[in-house]
Amino acid sequence: MMRFRVFPAERNTEQLARQAYLAGIDRTSWPVRTAVEGDTLVLHRSVSDSANLHAPWPVEGHGELTLSTGSLIERTEPYLLPLELVRGTIVQVRNQLSEWQLIGLAVPKAVGGKLATAIERFSHAAVEQNNPAVSARYSDESLRAALEAANLLAAAYTEQVFAARRREKVSGTVCAEHPKGRAGKRCPTPFPLLGAELGADLLDDHTSRQFLMTFNAAEVPICWRETESTEGRFSWTTNDRQIQWCRKHGLKVVAGPLLLLDHRDLPDWLYLFEDDFENVLEFVSTLVRATVNRYRGQVDYWICAGRVNSDVLAMSEQERLRLVARTVELTRELDPDTPALVSFDQPWAEYMRERHVDFPPFHFADTLIRADIGLSGLMMEMNLGYFPGGTMPRHILEFNRQLDAWSLLGLPLWLSLCAPSAYHDDPLAVRKVALRPGSWTPAAQQSFAARLIPFALARQSIQGVLWNQLHDSRPHDFPHGGLFDDRRQAKPALRTLAAIRRKYLKSVRE
Template sequence: MGLIRFKVHDSQPISQEKAERAYMSGHDRVPWPSETYWTGEMVVMKRPVEDSGNFYIPWYVEGFGELILGTATLRQREAPYNLHVELARGKINQVRNQTYDWQSIGLHVPDRLTERIKSAVTLFSKAATNQHDPEVCVEAADQALVIALEATELLASCFADQALAARHRQDQQLGTLLGANFGDHLVDDFTARQFRNSFNSVIIPFNWRQIESQEGQYDWAIPDKQVEWGETNGLTIWGGPLVFLSESGLPDWLLQWKDDFSTLMTFVSDYIETTVARFRDRINLWECAAKTNVSQALGLNEEQRLRLTVRAIETVRRVDPNAEYLITVDQPWAEYMKNNEWELSPIHFADALARAELGLSGVNLQINVGYLPGGSPQRDLLELSRLLDLWGFLGLPLYISLTFPTSDAEDPNAYGKDKPIPNGMHEGWSPISQRAWVEKVIPLILAKRNVYGIFWNQLSDGQPHEYPHGGLFNSEGRPKPALATLATMRKYHLK
């Protein structure tokens, strides 16, 4: 049994809830099963192994809000670590190493970035050599962490700007898809015009729960009109997920078959075949399945969820062989794995499908930032860059689906279990913070050559939706500032 402890100064608002979200991982970045608790003075982690690893925890940073931050590699030892020092060490090491890596491929680093890194190192040295004086140590470590995160944002911005400039030298306008999920309802003319002016593609969800609410009775009224609208406006059309493994994506009548997997697979195949046949040669990309890497809906085990995904891909491929076929992976940082014994991490789940020679055309990563329990807590830009690079090893095109909340107040139209993390942003969740996040994140994603599409996961807060306040239109139908930012980026960068 491994035991590792971290001292935390009372200036950091740690709680039992935050401690329970902490995890440790090895070089593969897959969280180990563990138990973490808060004693009032220390964070204590129990784990079944004694291996060295990186410790990650939600941590409030002035000017940035709550981020998942990680240490450098730590070995097990009897004495507790100072968590302020170790988080500063981890972020400084990461930003320095990433700077050197990108410089080696031609990145020009401005002097102000070099100065930021030097300042962070100086403050870290002061913290590391004054651990006998907690006040001096913690103050210096916290300042070093803030400066290191400022350097992180500057480095990521430099990379995005220079990488995008290099891409534009080859192609004046990039072929990357930019779109949003139309949802399960028809939109009004104003929303449709705003959508058309902002995006080059659209997701039509084909929600099984809505289309076949009664077994064998199909209602195509909404998807028929949505697909026709997408075609009329010359948009690339993404269809699905055909199997959305959640309560909001499965018809109630299907639950009676949850203990009969063979029959369940038959119903899945029938629905997919019926839907794909109706819209064959009209959909550019079929999203075959979503949440199958993590959802425990219908009580399916991991092997059954994998088999269900394979059946979905095979059925789509057989009925519409000219389209492209994707699967969606939820929570790609795999935070959920610390609490359960899972055989396959998200990337291993996708890798198993890629190796099965099913004709898989790409993988969509669903990153619903700032939501718990089923979303992805906020991380800094280098962590996002590392994630995209890691998934690039699959050798498949990546698509990224995003959500970011604009409030943590109650949302009467939200039916999902996920809620925005309280106090997750230093200035609060707001339309302005959503726009600022989009301004930082989208250029970085566009700079990655392995990313073929970026989609906003939820269009409007005015219709029933899964993620509270996560849309690009507010509950009154007015566009949020992030939509104009996305429209500008599309005009400047994309076809």
């Protein structure tokens, strides 16, 4: 059992208890039972190992972010939550600062100033632990400064890496991951892709023009429910026209997922066979064969499977692993020249606080790679701000740490992203998920895109970034997650994405 005192006490809510979880050194979380006892958050689990607490916490100027403590031992005395969250954040900023300095990052003076302020306020918070209200106030001030330092640091990294890529283009001697080229060797940099999912309908002329001004790639969704609504009868009309439109306008085509393990995407008739895995495997194989044979030569990347950790159909984890592996094997067999990807949503696996799984996303990906089935890349789907079923918002260096971990698997990475632009009810959203009142606005969505997407594109391991929901005027997955609102008007985030393409991608290519 671990206990945390929460100040101000009104922040110790049931929402905090529902979202908080404990993870070990391998970043895998344990199933936990949580309780709110006055000003104390209590977490019960079946082991007593040291753990990091991950919990949502409001920070002025930054919104609500899921922050993590350092590694803490179980003890009788409760920890002071604001203090431990800021301790963990400062350590993360300092460690990343040191790591990037080693590869030649020129650190702006403002980063050092903000970090010094954060440490000074943290010192006051630590001294005032016997006065929790005062300590919490200093902790909040420290957190603001630490997160400002993190944002400045990440922005400096982004700008200097892209500057290194421009130098590399001229000289061919700079390693793009090293802002000052300390590696001193040729390090080819692939041209990264920025795209969005087209949705289930054809784009109108107005939307098409803005799409082409913003993106160099498009994700063409293969919705099994629509493609094969009746067993054995396929309808390709929309996908045919979408792919033709992409090829006409020179967009890279990312098609899929061929198999999306989401009950909203699977055809109703498939559930008649869910207790017969071999039959399900054959139906999936038929879909993959039909799709790949039809579009071979017209698609630049296949997403073979997505949301592979979803608890759908009556399958064991081993069967799900086998099913996903089959989609990759068959795709590569039919189209060996086109890269085959698998997409994993919720890469932090927050859902493991509710249920144990043998194959969290990272381990699932590692197992597929070790199987040597021809997997060409990994996609992480992050639907930010949605709970449950999405990814809780985090600060930029926590995203960096996740990307670092997945980069160790040795395959090109892709990101599939969306974030809300409002928090009120969305009648056209299929998923009915909670959004904290006041938490998301068009400006917040724009800020998220402006901060994370250039940072991701700066990483050499990232091959592409896709916004996975285009408009809110048609039925869609996540509330307010599109780039066009319910009146088909472009949101500020779309303009930001267009600016990102102009500033960062063309400078690399042209």
